[in-house]
Amino acid sequence: MDFFPSQEGDMLINSPTSTRNNLSRVEIERQRSKADKVAWFTHNEFLWRSGASFLWFIFLLPAISILYVTLVLFSLKNPFAWITDVLSKIFSFWELFVFVFFFGIILTPVVWVNIKICSVEVKTGVTRLSVVKSLFTVKHVSHLIFCILSGSLGIYWLTSFTYYEYGVFTRNCTTFYNEKPLLCFNETTLFLHVFGAVLGVVYSLIYFKEKHRQIKFPVVQQERIFRVKACLVPCFWRAVVVSVKSVQIGYPLYFLFGTFAKGAVRWFTGLYQDRQLSRLDSLYGLLDLRLFWFCFTSGIVIAYVWLLTNKLFIIVYTEVLRFPIQSTFTEDADQSLPVALKCQTVPLLKYLAFHDLCQLSQFSSKRRKQIFSLSIPGGRPLNWLWISDECLTLLNDLKERLTLHNNNRHMMYRVVRTTESLAKTPTRSFRDTSQSSVKRTPNPVRFQTTSEISTSGSKTLRHTLTGHQSSAGHKSSENTPIQQDHKVLMSEKLKQIPLVEYLVEKVDELETEDLFSDVQIQIWAAEGLSRLVAASFTEDVFGVVQKTLPFILTSLLELLQAVELYLKRPLDQEQLYRKRHPSEIKRTVHVFRDSLRCSIYRITETFQQHISDVELTSSNKEFLTSFLKFQE
């Protein structure tokens, strides 16, 4: 009947250190196994949310189309004709409907791919090489292909409603002195297809470069309509940029290689060259303003639809999903908050759960009460234990990662020192040549190996280093020493080449991104925990939170120390420039540090002098005292 054997219940009071580990291990395992079966989310919620964003897309498409028609038919020479043209297009309801319908269908594949490859955590690796490598993954290549197809088809479809003559593949070019009917190849079609493909490529590259596939949660969670409204105009400007870039690339491309493409098409189809019109791959041909305007506006509208739908999707997906704290029925037991927090298979679900935790800790005393309550059979604070355990695991994981990184970096500098003092011998010249290859920053990989050669005794040191490099490093260390040295030397030589060095060198920003890839849930975990602890001061009638208070404080304090140590690391010249205009991930790390500080302050401010009764290690206590005195 009971959840735990009785001894564990006793442990709960006796030794708080082992409590958390032993008490809920069984339960957590069970929860994990439950959490991995989150079919309900992918089926119901996912479908529902995708449907909602798609509905928005359908609603917005006619408006965008009308805007497009207005723009593309614009003519300075006869504005009256323009207005009547536009009105007649708009009021030809059936034609407009068909146009919008098929336009939507043509653009939908890209929307679908966008939805498929969006994720909350985007990892690209820590070197430039890995970034390049990530461009050639299935995801990116398929996205690129879909974009190219959709772009060139889309722009072709746009001609059907506005400039029909651009879209036709052949044209009758019978001249009056030559009676024989002739079919000529319409070069504009080819140009438009090329332009559409370029547009697809540009969009796809921007999509990956600017991380549009990353789902970012907004700080100000407004209602959907306001968020959609707020992104309409910025998306339009982005679309203009995409279109300008496509023009910048597409026009020169066609100017240079248009002849070959045209020749190839004519060779395949056996159509004639139209002698009456000027060639499009000539300067004069490309200066056709009407064609340019058509390309430019069509590029804007296609990119706009793609960008906007992606934004719409993210907006709908980042909305708060409310999880019940505990479920009354067994069939939806896997939909409760503790289960969702532990979800490993659907990262988005985990993010939504942490988001909900942060929200409820701030806004809903009713649900907080549920967390602080005891389970009905057994009378144990299971909800609180599950939630706090998951948050603490998350925070401690990051703390370990950071400590390892900081230690490693520290070690690296010590290695540099030892090599400098020991190796005034042949290795000196070796290092000099490597230094002459521009870089001032100590390249971690290089120093690791030089140290190995010069100080063969420091094996332990090498171990710690290679242990952090990668698992591949471990495998190679199992080879015979001679082979290994040979390999190391080879790779060392390779790394001497400036280009290779540039590619395999660790980039600080990417490294930060890699370390703090889940920083958003870390922020929520820290805030949620601290708010729950602060609320427990008045709301927790059974005193369930105080059991875990030492762990929470220890985690927060140590993590804050690790983050501060990480942020204080020495910077090289290039990064100093960056420091003035910090990248987004740097700012997010600062937000994380701030929220850790706020969390600790929130706890100390609530508990005031009582906090000194919490059992902590002396160094943590000292650190906590500085918070009590507001000296941080």
Place this chain on the structure above:
Amino acid sequence: MSGKMSSLAVFPAPSLQDTITITEYNSNFVTAENPRECQPCLYTFGQDGRFDQMLATEDPLKMPTNLARDCLSESPFLAVEESLSQRLYNIWLSDGFSGVLEELSETESSEVPVIISSTSQRLHALFKWIEYLPDRLAFRKQFKEPLEFDYLSEPIKAFAWHPHLTKFAVGFEDDSIRIFIVKRGFTKLLNHRYQKAVSCCAWRPLSSSVLAVGCQNGVMIWKINQHSSALRQGASSVQHLTHPGHSFITSLSWSPGGRLLVSGSASSGVMMVWDVTMECGTALHRIGGSISHVTWSPCDTKIFVATESSLIRVWETQKWTCEKWTNLASKCQAACWSPDGKFLVFSVAEEKSLYYLRFCEPVGNTGMENFNIGGAKMAVKCADLSEHSWGVNGKTVSIGGYVTNMAWDPTGERLAVILKDDKGNTQDYIPVFKTNLENIFDLVPSGFIHGSPTDGQPRDLSFQKNFMQGALLSIIWSSGKISFIPMIFSPRTLIRNNHSQRDLINGHGNNGLYSNQVNHSLE
């Protein structure tokens, strides 16, 4: 809901014109005739023994002379000779293309051909013009708005107590901000070339030394290094938050959680919500004219916004929806939240009274189910402040008028207001109400505070946030002086906690934490 309406007639008779109120003790206001007499009182009742010496000195605001830079002394840094290309590259990295243009237009003709420098000069001018276009448009619009320019010429333009520490920031006429720590005096000087026309400042909660300053050019966020002994803060410790059209900040308020900051501006009706560390803002558009006042409720779930029209709004901070109250007699002039966030007291410009709005429960208690703000439909009038005259020692003292400013102490027991009469002159007497939030909202007249005749009129009120013995009111006078009135009483919450200490189930009493008690009992 409310008890009977409070009015000035029920107040005890005010003291004479030439006396000064020193303190409130046992619900009586202690007055003295000689300003010097007040010093011992302040020493006795101050939280840390005494209040800052600088408050008593005649001219505390003088700049220390050693700050003036000696022009003759040589710079400790040597100028580095850089080639033009290197210089341009560095500028391009730091300031972008427009920086390069600026540099090119300023370099001498020996280094750059005249054509290039003149073209870049023109291009740079064009860029500048385009860059400032939105600002310029906003500025033109802004002049239509009634701005309180008279207020801007005051010697003290902004004042803010730190939420956790006994220190405060004061914004002066010269647009510098100075930080004073009680017992240590003037410690930091914050000025920046963008910090012009300072109107307000606010300390970040749950942080020791981050200050937001609202000024003409947007919001400046100062991260004050409290460990350094340097008086002046470097420009590297400031962050500048701007949004097109969001200039002439009128009011600032931090979220109690310390992450977000809201600001209202005189130039647009947009309320900005800043994620300060990320340096990004979200604009919340609603109709209703420019914003004169924003305040985040202490319970973290609501934000009060007053506009220049006869309209007030309250936002909830979960879904960021708002409720509005229209048809006020005129625009809202002053407002403050009760410490529990359940009551909002406000005054309007053309009515001599105080109103309150009751909010059922904080959003949390009703659950997140409906995100409603729970505000009452109608604002209730709770105090009538029309003129009343007293005969004091044969002289007639008349007090009453429109409320221009008010402050509520953090324990929710004292409410002080500044009044303005029909002619628009601020009155010398500051009425103080005792407030009761226990079951019903009640305003009980307490007494008047009167300053020294040389101080001029009161301009702004503020309560210290961490005063344990009751409440400490700081008053900013038009002469540029700040006076401090301690009010010594035992807050109800404290009394209640002490009474119920023994029957606390969760053991959060003064005896320590539950876990330790259990541990001790087991040993």
